[in-house]
Amino acid sequence: MDILTWGRNPWDQPVLTHISWNLLWAALFAGLAFLVAHASYMIFSAHRKRHAAETDAMEIARADLPDRIVRHSLPARLFHWLMAAAMFTLLITAFLPVVGLRFPWVTWHWIAGLTLTGSILFHIIHATVWLDFWSIWVGPRDLPELRAELLRDLGHDVPGPRPGKYPLGNRLYHLAIVVVALVAVVTGLCMMVRIRTPFFTRNPYLFSDTTWGVTYVDHGLAGVTLVGLVIAHVYFAARPEKWWITKAMILGWITRRQYLEHHDPDRWAVRQLPTPNSATPNSTTPNSGLASPTL
Amino acid sequence: MAVIRDVMPAFELFQPTSVEAAQAVLDRYGAGAWVLAGGLDSLDWLKDRIRRPQAVVDLGAIAELKGIRERDGGLEIGAMTTLTEVVRHPGVRERYAILLEAAEAAASPQIRNQATIGGNVSQDARCWYYRAGWPCYRAGGNICYADTPDAINREHAILGADRCVAVNPSDTAPALIVLDAQMVIRTAGGGERVVSAEDYFVGPGIDITRMTVLEPGALLTAIRLPRTWAGAQFYFEKIRDRQVWDFALVSVASAMTTSGSTIERIRIAVNGVAARPLRLRAVEAVAEGRPRNEATAVVAANLAVEGAQPLGFNAYKVPLMRNLVKRAIRGVEAAAWTS
């Protein structure tokens, strides 16, 4: 199977044109294969969660916490769903014509691409200024968590760190999306110079043939990788044991019990919102019953 | 690997005598097969070694694809009927004179003797970058050489461009669209599918490598001219650099019926401005029910070029198309000079 498609420019020099669309099928296959493998494993595995008794005890100890704990603010959720819509539009407009379902896709594709770009820019600013920017990142300090989670996945009841706000898998996925989507977005923005948009004069000669070839290949690779990543993402979102996370992305909050059961309160500390009349934690202010995560 | 042009490479030539036999060969060779009608377009591609089929299926020996027959009060023209035969047919002359004019405007007398109407409507895009074998979008690449800041694109599209800015060069296509011609297709599976001429053509947005809805293995077998527009008032004009052997810069075709001075029904189509011949439905809608005069023509013509996006060298196509649409609605005043 050829991975790359080559052409010859008017000077008879070899130029990269794009990836082989066989890679799309490979990505689809890889995504689905992972899904099947993971689902099968989950059926037979015995993932160790916190014992119910332990969670009960914690709930009593932390009765100061509100019933509902804010996991995703409204802007964060809007961003997520906007990005998801853009991503689906991008993938559909990109790949349906490849598989033979033909329609005028280019305009929708770049509009969705710009939407995605905009939402990513918003997200970066929002996360930097208003959220705990580093809560989603992965670093060396996550190694103990990785070890603990792996062991738990293998059925061992081990001590060790539990996830902060975002479980490690979540964060690893985010990292992959960041890299791949940024490649897709940056290459895609460059590629807009090659088509007709209202923004600038079309100039396919902006870069050399080689640079363009690499750009197209990177965009294609990012595109098919996204197919796999999106399959995995949707799959996890749909899994019953992850449903509480999915719900949080819709409603914005999780229950105190879910918070205590799945997270390490030390790594994701929740504190009371400073409200003007915070005499009692469960007052009837608009923020009643809600707590905000640490910033 | 060096490039060499103008030497036809070897291939297997099949000359089947039935559509079924032709399709059997097409099926056997799949993407390696090439359908040859009159050969005017094909031979360019083959001689330049840009298209390298293993097998060429010459439809010239299939009797059922040739000739013009009466059908349901209209005419059915076999896809392999030559343009000269179309031009000379009395039925075409009497009822569908616009097709005569359009077919006679194609290429040169010698070419019309060999070129078929099926080939004329199914021919590939005109763009000298694409035809030079450059790896553009239409050729499966990722660039349009004709839409670059310095490109020389006087003959290219002003409407409906989607990455590719090549144009459809068929002279008969706009005439067939205004006649509401029905294209009879034998699908790869052997079934018959009939699509209107308007829907026969696809733009680059839908499929950047094809000009028509013909799927691989399918054949256009006939073109049916229904009674609908027989004997209507027709207008056809093709503007080109040379008076013979030249593609249209812009062409226009219209058919209309009038009641008194009011336009009852009208159909209008243009070619040479987009990758597919365009039926101007908005123009039709605005012209119908209005008097056939300069004012209607101006309103309609301005509407026709709405959304046109000229390139570096083809902005003239906007006024040209506008003026031709105008003429197609109000007609032209003949000059009184005798010589």
Next chain:
Amino acid sequence: MAGTLVGRNYTPPDLVAKVTGRAKYAEDFRAEGMLFTKLLLSPMPHARVRDIDTSAALSLPGVRAILTAYDLPDLDGQERALTNEPRYAGEPILAVAAVDELTAADAVERIQVDLEPLPFVTNALDTLRPGGPNPRLDGNVWGPPPPPREGAPPAAPPFETLKWTTEDFAEEAQGRLPMGKPAEEWSYGDLEGGFAASALVLDETFVVQSTGHHPMETRSAMAYWRNGKLFIHASTQSVAQTRGNIARWVGIAPEDVILICEYTGGGFGSKGGGAVSMSIPALLARKANAPVMMRITREDESYIGRARTNMTGRVKIGFAKDGRITALDFFIVQDTGAYGPLGDHRSAGNAASLIYQPPAMRWRAVNVATNTPPRSQQRSPGPMQGNGIIEPVMTKAAKQLGLDQVAIRRINSPEGKAPFGPVLPSGRRNHVTSAFVKEALDRGAALFDWEERKARAGKRQGSKVRGVGVAVGPHGAGSIGYDSIMTIRPDGRLYVQSGAGNLGTHSMIDLARVAAEILDVPWEKVEVVWGDTGKHLPWTCLSVGSQTTHAMTRANHAGAMDARRKLQEIAARDLGGSPEDYTVGRERVYRRDAPSRGLTYVQAARRAIELGGRYDGHDLPGDINPMTRASATALAGLGLMGVAKDNYGRDGVTYSFVIGFAEVEVDIETGSVRVVDYLGIGDVGTVVNPRSLLAQIKGGSCLGIAHALFQKSVVEPRYGVSLTDRFHYSKPLTILDVPRQMQADALDLPDPETPVGARGVGEPPVGAAYGAVMSAIADAVGEDVFRRAPVTSDIILMSLEHGRRMHEPLRMHV
């Protein structure tokens, strides 16, 4: 000189073969064991060949040999048939010989050529910019040719680097040609005074396009070697003059070349002295030890087949109230292509000074090399481009001064021995042998119903508007000093050896009409021998520059007079009296006072052989060319030989003129132009062959009309590749683009400086039609609608739509 043959129509001996298809052109020949060759062309406009891998090609069954630039003799830096430094896209790098063309083509595809791209330029102005790319490693501009030295061959002009300053380009944005430091210039008269005294000064820029020659027959050739001699069937305009070129290109002696070219499918200047590509089958045949046929395809031809130099010209002209030109300042940037250099720009300057007779004039030019297909002279090289640049300005001036277009040309036109060109080292300017332009203008205006047509010009009917135009096309029309050989043989026939090429003009045969006229031989008894250097041809002019009719009627006049003198001498010797007592007529030489006393030509021919010496060619004149001497020696003893060099005097330089009159109809809604009527009037000296002459005027006019309306060459600027590589892209004229009743006529006034009175006609109609049609378009839709050619519908429509010119102002090759 008009008589029973000269000035009358006849059927030339090659005609039936041509119209029935029996005529054999170069590619119709076959030889035992013949191979075919295909060329590998450079995809890049400028590159260096780093490496060639032919192994995969050579391993293909049927491949016999590969010829590269290393196999070619060095030509002192001049263009060779194959190269290792391609200077234009489409330049041949190597040639493969194989058993058939398909194998050769498949072999070419298997060859890997490693090319290193080098800087290139396609627009001549771009290389003149500060820091602009050079088309060649050693510069960008051809300098003026060094002054000729007595006895030495003309030296090559220097190749230099010239860059203009940013300030020089300041006017570019306004569409006016930048005028930096010229590489060549001359002037005479008081230019500033002329402008100061004028009532109107116009300063206009015009872009003249390049056009491929595209003869119907491409430059195909077939060659084989026998006993150390090269036999080559090729396509050339000039047979005698091509032999030496082939010898030089192949690296052998001229005597070892036998060139066969009986029929040529057109040349238009692109095959003047043959084509350098002829050396490919010649050298490949030697390498493969087998005959080799090289069929040049239309695409090959579009690259190697030559093109006209394109010029961007700027002219500033001062006019007095009555239309008389007071001063003319002419600046030309010429694109001379990848090789050359061409001298069209100099001819354009000379022509302008001739047809407008300005009392003061300056000419400046830059002759720029670019990485575009090579140029050669194309039918009216120079004057035609000059017509394009200047004639629309004359039309504009006429309109602004309220004068008639014919009148403004008439008042400025040359008359008699009119001067032209720069002041020579002798302190004087050149002059023409004769000019009857005023008579031609008057005759044409009357024949064309000029006044009637003018009255309806500019008036609209529906969307149509008409216009009329006129232009004076000049061109050099004759050289001198060539030789002729003819023999009256015992079979009673006159054999005339013709070394001219058969490029369709009939001058190759017409020259024998003069000999037959002088010797009074009926045309049925004249045998013209042509088209094969193995058939002993005399030293003959190149069939270029409209010179053949002039040069070779003179030479054959001299030869016939020599034969006539010898007839008289033989008669006097045998029958008594002095040679002056005898005259010739009705195939006899006889006493003037006793016509019954004489010899028939048959008898005289036998006597000449018996007498030998100078009578039958064993003793030859001392002043004839070595080629003539060798040919005459080979023919010696066959009959009475007339052999002579043209030593007739000539006062002046021979020029011909054709006046073009055009009426066009422009559709202002579409921009389409139709040439309604056209007339060409020739001031071309004595008419030798009326039918052919009028066909030449009409045919040349067709070329000019095509140039005015649509013919062009387009080069893609990004990749430097020619896009007009097919007929339907370059758009030569079709028969439906010219008026059904195209007219032509000639004054038939003899030139006083040549014994037959005939001048050439081939070239001047081109510029006349080019200028006349563009003047007519300007007359119809306005003088400022266009400043470039071809004047296509897009240019007209956009200008009318926007009320000002919208086209690319200065860019070339669009």
